[in-house]
Amino acid sequence: MPIIANSAAESVAGIGDNSTVLIGGFGNAGQPMELIDALLDGGATGLTVVNNNAGQGDAGLALLIKERRVRRIICSFPRQPDSWHFDAAYRAGEIELELVPQGNLAERIRAAGAGIGGFFTPTGFGTMLAEGKETRVIDGRGHVYETPIHADFALIKALTADRAGNLIYRKTARNFGPIMAAAAKASIVQVSNIVDTGGLDPEIVVTPGIYVNTIVRIPAAAPEREEARP
Numbered sequence: 001m002p003i004i005a006n007s008a009a010e011s012v013a014g015i016g017d018n019s020t021v022l023i024g025g026f027g028n029a030g031q032p033m034e035l036i037d038a039l040l041d042g043g044a045t046g047l048t049v050v051n052n053n054a055g056q057g058d059a060g061l062a063l064l065i066k067e068r069r070v071r072r073i074i075c076s077f078p079r080q081p082d083s084w085h086f087d088a089a090y091r092a093g094e095i096e097l098e099l100v101p102q103g104n105l106a107e108r109i110r111a112a113g114a115g116i117g118g119f120f121t122p123t124g125f126g127t128m129l130a131e132g133k134e135t136r137v138i139d140g141r142g143h144v145y146e147t148p149i150h151a152d153f154a155l156i157k158a159l160t161a162d163r164a165g166n167l168i169y170r171k172t173a174r175n176f177g178p179i180m181a182a183a184a185k186a187s188i189v190q191v192s193n194i195v196d197t198g199g200l201d202p203e204i205v206v207t208p209g210i211y212v213n214t215i216v217r218i219p220a221a222a223p224e225r226e227e228a229r230p
Helices: 033-042 061-066 084-091 102-114 177-183
Strands: 003-005 020-023 047-050 070-075 096-099 119-121 135-138 141-146 151-157 160-162 184-191 193-195 214-217
Touching: 020 177, 033 061, 033 151, 033 184, 047 061, 061 070, 061 084, 102 119, 102 141, 102 177, 151 177, 160 184, 177 184, 193 214
Parallel strands: 003 214, 020 047, 020 151, 047 070, 070 096, 151 184, 160 193, 184 214
Antiparallel strands: 119 141, 135 141
């Protein structure tokens, strides 16, 4: 059974310096902002972070990068109009980047959770991304060998958990959550709701509780009301 933490700070207290952390989210969708803020407050440094992006604006992962807590980032989209904190750190030589095509990123994370030792893919073959990697021609097409991405922790945002740790997600906020939960030694999940075991229809469970170590309830922010118009 997973631990149900009393706060975001309590849930991430075990993440120490030099940890490898998978962080869910496709941009801001599904990014566990409160867990990232708690990680920032906890002081861990020298982190290797795996995420689809390299932070956006002045929130979440971007703040970890701004404060130079991230030593290395593995991602697909490091440069966007509002990724200025990554850009500044990278130009200053204060963060390492491993650029991975998005499909390869997802499959490398999935491979770690599935116990697969690696795989060949045509994506990236013949480019700088294949330098130093094993290559092979399969069915007449060049392939490059990619290795799984394992992690110490995964920080994930889901919609609802039961007390056994089974998870469902909200629409596209699901993105990398399920594969990251399986690829980490310990998965920490923030949810809007926790229900009793048996309160979720087994047919709609996306991430089984066996992959979840810690749950913390972070109530969803109430939508702002429009001001009354005259």
